[in-house]
Amino acid sequence: MRNYQLTLFSITLMCVAGAAASQQPAGDKPPPVTATGYSAAVSKAVNLCSTCHGPYGVSVSPEFPNLAAQRPGYLAAQLKNFQEHTRAETAAHDFMWGIAGPLDNETIAGLAKYYSEQKPAPPHPGNPALIAKGRAIFDKGFPDRGILACATCHGSDAQGNLDFPRLAGQNATYVVRQLEAIQSATRAAPVMHGIVQNLSPEEVVSVAEFVQSE
Amino acid sequence: MFEPIAPRVVGIPALALAFALATGFADSADAVPAFARQTGQECAACHVSWPELTPYGRYFKLTGYTIGKSAITSEGFQYLPMAVMLQGSVTNTRNNNTVDPSTNETTTVNQRNNSALFSGGSLFLASRINDYFGGFIQWTYDNLATRADGTLGGHSSLDNTDLRGAYKYAPVGAGQPEWVFGMTLNNNPTMQDPWNSTPAWGYPFTTSPLAQTPAAATIIDGTLAQQVAGLGAYALWQKTLYIEFSNYRTANVLGNIFRAGQPYNTPGGVTTLNNFNPYWRVAYTKDWGVQSIMLGTYGMVANVYPDNLDTTTPTDRYQDVAIDAQYQYITDVHTVTAQTTYIREKQKYNASYPITQATGSGYGAGPTPSNPANTLDTFKLKGSYYYERKYGATGAIFHTTGSSDAGLWGTDANGNPNTPNSSGYILELDWLARQNLRVLLQYTGYTKFDGARSNYDGNGRNASDNNTLFFDVWVAF
Numbered sequence: 001m002r003n004y005q006l007t008l009f010s011i012t013l014m015c016v017a018g019a020a021a022s023q024q025p026a027g028d029k030p031p032p033v034t035a036t037g038y039s040a041a042v043s044k045a046v047n048l049c050s051t052c053h054g055p056y057g058v059s060v061s062p063e064f065p066n067l068a069a070q071r072p073g074y075l076a077a078q079l080k081n082f083q084e085h086t087r088a089e090t091a092a093h094d095f096m097w098g099i100a101g102p103l104d105n106e107t108i109a110g111l112a113k114y115y116s117e118q119k120p121a122p123p124h125p126g127n128p129a130l131i132a133k134g135r136a137i138f139d140k141g142f143p144d145r146g147i148l149a150c151a152t153c154h155g156s157d158a159q160g161n162l163d164f165p166r167l168a169g170q171n172a173t174y175v176v177r178q179l180e181a182i183q184s185a186t187r188a189a190p191v192m193h194g195i196v197q198n199l200s201p202e203e204v205v206s207v208a209e210f211v212q213s214e
Numbered sequence: 215m216f217e218p219i220a221p222r223v224v225g226i227p228a229l230a231l232a233f234a235l236a237t238g239f240a241d242s243a244d245a246v247p248a249f250a251r252q253t254g255q256e257c258a259a260c261h262v263s264w265p266e267l268t269p270y271g272r273y274f275k276l277t278g279y280t281i282g283k284s285a286i287t288s289e290g291f292q293y294l295p296m297a298v299m300l301q302g303s304v305t306n307t308r309n310n311n312t313v314d315p316s317t318n319e320t321t322t323v324n325q326r327n328n329s330a331l332f333s334g335g336s337l338f339l340a341s342r343i344n345d346y347f348g349g350f351i352q353w354t355y356d357n358l359a360t361r362a363d364g365t366l367g368g369h370s371s372l373d374n375t376d377l378r379g380a381y382k383y384a385p386v387g388a389g390q391p392e393w394v395f396g397m398t399l400n401n402n403p404t405m406q407d408p409w410n411s412t413p414a415w416g417y418p419f420t421t422s423p424l425a426q427t428p429a430a431a432t433i434i435d436g437t438l439a440q441q442v443a444g445l446g447a448y449a450l451w452q453k454t455l456y457i458e459f460s461n462y463r464t465a466n467v468l469g470n471i472f473r474a475g476q477p478y479n480t481p482g483g484v485t486t487l488n489n490f491n492p493y494w495r496v497a498y499t500k501d502w503g504v505q506s507i508m509l510g511t512y513g514m515v516a517n518v519y520p521d522n523l524d525t526t527t528p529t530d531r532y533q534d535v536a537i538d539a540q541y542q543y544i545t546d547v548h549t550v551t552a553q554t555t556y557i558r559e560k561q562k563y564n565a566s567y568p569i570t571q572a573t574g575s576g577y578g579a580g581p582t583p584s585n586p587a588n589t590l591d592t593f594k595l596k597g598s599y600y601y602e603r604k605y606g607a608t609g610a611i612f613h614t615t616g617s618s619d620a621g622l623w624g625t626d627a628n629g630n631p632n633t634p635n636s637s638g639y640i641l642e643l644d645w646l647a648r649q650n651l652r653v654l655l656q657y658t659g660y661t662k663f664d665g666a667r668s669n670y671d672g673n674g675r676n677a678s679d680n681n682t683l684f685f686d687v688w689v690a691f
Contacts, residue, residue, distance in 0.1 A: 046384045047391055048281060051273045055389025061504050063545055090546070098254020102283050177546070 033109045041110025044103075049111070052095070058121045062171035063091075069120035072112035073163035079108045086188060089181040121169035126209045134210025137203055148195050150207065158214045168214035175208035247297030247650065247690050248340040249274070253282035257649040258603050262551055264652075264690075265410070265419055266598075268544055269506055272408035276394050276450055278380030279348030285341050295341030301333040303686040305422040309679035312671070323680075324424045325366055332357050333423050333686075336373060349377040358423040362480070371475020372440055374414065376400040394450040398458075401465055401472040402439040403493050406446065406458070409508050411538035411553035412495075414439070417596040417610055418640055418656065422684040429623075429664055430614055430634030432559040432590055433485070433516045433532040434493075441465060441484040443472040444493060458495040462514065463487055478522070482579035486522040488529055491515060508540040513557075520566045520580025527577050528565035534558070549600040559590040561617075570621060581622055588617035590634060606644035613637040623665060627672060632665040638677075652688040657681070 045057075049067070053059050057068035067075065081087035082100035103111075138158065141149035153164040160166030167175065181187035183197050183204075199207070250257060253274075257264055260271030267275065274281050285295040307324040314321070334357040342348040352373035359369035380396035404412035413435040421427075431437055446460025464487045465472035477483030497510030513536050517529040538555035566576045567586040576582040596610035613636075620631035638660040645653045663677035664670045670677060 046388060047277075047382050050390035051270050060501050061544075063504060094256035094258050098250075098259070098282065101254045173545075 033113045034106050037104075037106025037108075037110035038113060039110070040107045041114050044107060045111060045114050048099070056118045057115045058118075059171065062173035064171070065174045066121040066170055067115040068118035069159075069169075070115050070166050071160040071163055072116040074160070074165040075112040075115055076108050077163065079103060079111065089178075089187040091177070092187070120166075123169050123214055124172075124212045126172070126213050130206045130209040131213050133203075134206035134208070137199075137207050138210055145198055147198060158211050167211040170208075170211055172205075172208035172212040175211055176204055179204045179208070247299075248295050248338050249279065249282075249297075251293040251297075252279075252285070252295065252341055255282075262542065262544060262549055263598070263600055263603065263606055263644065263646065265415055266551060267408060267410060267415075268542070269501055273453075275408045276380065276396060276448070276456075277382060278342070278346060278378040278396060279340065279350060280342040280345055280380065282342060284344065295339060297338040297340065297690060298335060299338065299688070299690040300335040301420070301686060301688045302331065303333045303422065303684060304328065304330045305424040305685075306683040307425065307679075308681040308683075309675070312673055312675045312679075314673050323426060326358070326424055334358065334368075346381060347377075347379045349375075351375045351377075356423065369475070372401070372472065374400070374402050374405045374440070375472060376406055378406075390453065392452055396448050396450075398444075398446050398448065398460070400444050400446075401442060402436075403434050403442070403444060403460075403462060403514055404495075404512065405439075406444075406448075406460070407495060407512070408456075409497065409499075409510070409538070409540050409553070410551075411508070411510070411540045411555045412512060412536075413555075416555065416594065417553060417598075417608065418642070420654070420686060420688060421656070421658070422682055422686075425658065425682040425684065426663075426680040428614060428634070428636035430590060430616060430636065432534050432557045432592055433518070434512075434514050434534040434536070434559075435557060435592060438462065438485055438487070438516070441473050441476055441478070442487060442491075443467055446493065448495075453501070454499060456495070456497040456499065456510075458493075460493040462491040462493055462516070463489045481521070481523060484522050485516075486519045486525060488517045488519070488525070491517055504543055504545050506540075506542045506544075508538075510538050512536050512538065520569075520576055521578025522580075524578055530565050530581070531562040533560045533562070547602055549603060550598070552595075552597040554595040555593075557592045559592075561588040561590060563587065584619050584621035584631065585617060588619055588622070590614070590616035596640075600644075603649075604646045606642075606646075608640070608642040608644070610640040610642075611638070612640070626666060627669050635662055635665055636660065636677075637662045650690050652686075654684075654686045654688065656684040656686070658684070 052061070052064040053067050057066055057070070059066050078087065079100045082092055082096040083103065085097060138150040141147045150158070150167070153161060154167050155161045158166065158168035178187060179196055179199065182189045182192045183199070185193055249260070253259070260268055260274055262268055283292055285292055305324060305327065307327050310323050310327045312321050312323055313319070334355050336352050336354045339351040340349065352375065353370070354373040355368060355370045357368050358366050361367045377399040378396055380394060382391040383393040383395065384391045398406040400406045402414050405414040407415065410416055441464065442462045443465040444460045444462040446458055448456065448458035450456045466478070470478065473484065491514060493512070493514040495510065495512040497508050499506065499508040513534045516532040518532060519525050519527055519529055521527065534557055536555055536557040539553070541552045543550040563581065563583045563586055566581045567583050570576050570582045591614070593613045594610065596608060598606055598608040600606040614634060616634040618631040618633045623632035623634055626632045638658060640656060640658050642654055642656040647653060659681045660677040661667060663680055666677065668676045
């Protein structure tokens with residue numbers, strides 16, 4: 001097997017084996033949803049989270065991510081990571097550490113379920129050239145550079161898979177900021193870091209523009 | 215009263231101390247003010263550049279300051295719901311001497327010109343009480359307060375105070391609250407407002423404590439601050455339409471707690487109102503993308519006893535009607551904000567004019583107008599740009615015009631009734647060295663001052679002589 005193929009295989013293996021371990025302790029699953037937790041979660045989502053993440057998880061400002069239709073395991077993992085301060089890029093530190101801090105596990109499970117059930121955010125049309133370029137990167141990656149296709153983990157339609165997050169319809173501004181944070185390791189995501197670290201700024205923007213349009 | 219804390223001696227060390235206090239604290243939420251401790255969030259969550267509020271910050275205020283955890287829970291003491299704010303500054307008045315041409319006597323305008331000084335500080339008690347009630351209480355020590363004899367001295371008093379209760383209503387299946395209902399008990403009209411276009415939290419957010427400032431201001435623009443108590447109710451519908459009605463009265467209630475530290479027993483020390491002084495506020499607000507706008511109107515009717523120590527006389531009536539607007543563009547990298555307000559005041563001297571006509575003087579220390587009614591209009595416009603919420607530049611203009619009235623404003627150099635007209639601009643540079651530490655350089659220029667561009671005081675002093683350069687270090691923790 002040639003070197004780049006070996007690299008690609010290794011990355012895929014790590015990805016399938018639990019790339020989400022970078023955001024979630026190995027072996028953890030979203031806690032079970034209780035009626036109490038779900039009720040508390042709905043109240044929290046409606047009265048607090050909606051302020052930034054929008055009604056039903058579709059944000060008004062692209063600075064804040066859409067949560068609608070997000071993978072529940074990923075959502076729960078992020079809230080735990082905010083709570084435990086293991087996710088520490090600027091916005092996480094400034095906004096989400098305080099929000100997630102007081103949440104109990106029941107409410108976290110409830111929030112994950114609530115948002116996973118919401119109707120996905122509508123796609124946003126964008127620059128056709130950037131979208132086309134982003135689609136190519138998303139579908140095929142750069143095998144010669146050892147960059148795995150995003151679809152491998154995030155699904156062929158960017159809808160997410162297992163605990164790998166949904167990217168379809170996600171705000172491009174947010175996606176760019178997260179990819180940059182992962183590249184610079186200000187957001188701890190070792191496997192993602194290995195995959196995206198060599199993407200150029202233009203390629204990052206293209207991928208973000210594409211997923212926002214899905 | 216207090217003697218000023220050796221202002222000249224501790225000036226530079228005070229500035230250095232303020233800087234050291236702020237930079238000495240880690241980036242943890244434990245090191246920032248009370249609401250940050252309550253929410254666990256950094257200043258940037260609620261503030262564009264404090265005190266200006268983001269949409270989330272406005273929601274935090276309108277929901278009664280209740281987001282976050284309580285200071286004391288069943289698990290014990292969680293955090294200290296208090297904060298401290300300190301300021302050190304240097305003020306330069308362009309022309310610090312005024313000469314009386316008849317006596318050639320020179321008077322110093324700014325007693326501490328070009329001196330690095332400890333300006334003062336505030337202690338905040340700010341916290342949620344439970345899911346429905348919260349409050350904001352500020353106590354301020356002014357190290358450079360002007361005494362009755364014109365000298366500077368320390369003075370301590372209650373500052374802006376706002377106690378709230380709020381309830382969010384969302385029908386089953388809603389994605390956000392349809393209504394936010396609330397009540398506010400506060401001691402400064404517009405202090406309760408969540409937009410930064412109204413006087414209490416409007417620009418400039420801080421100014422030199424030593425600068426010469428125009429004499430005229432509408433009654434809603436700070437004249438009643440910490441002298442009144444107001445109780446109001448408000449509603450926010452679908453985060454789009456805001457309506458509020460409040461009533462203000464003189465704060466001689468509950469042991470004068472809402473005006474603690476004010477000279478309410480001194481002739482002319484405060485403004486005394488009767489019991490019914492309505493205030494209203496209507497605002498339309500819209501968020502889209504990273505932008506938000508607000509278009510609104512507000513105002514109040516104030517019935518003022520001309521002599522603040524005599525509530526047996528008739529009252530003068532001040533009727534303020536204002537329009538305002540705000541625009542914000544907020545991203546992590548670039549932030550642009552703008553506010554404007556226009557206040558039109560009708561002054562009806564129903565008490566002061568007749569007594570002045572009859573006796574030649576007013577009630578006690580009250581006004582002595584030459585006209586039965588006057589108008590006073592103020593216009594303010596401000597625009598700010600911040601890069602990465604750290605480096606900012608602001609430009610603002612202000613313009614006050616009003617009726618000429620010799621009894622209130624004297625006469626000009628030609629013996630004509632003077633006006634209260636003043637106008638000018640403000641330029642400011644800001645550096646947020648840390649989220650809780652601001653270093654600013656502000657220049658205020660006057661094109662007209664108390665009625666004239668030149669020789670406004672009859673002694674040859676020009677409006678531009680009061681131009682002020684203000685350097686300030688402002689820390690909160």
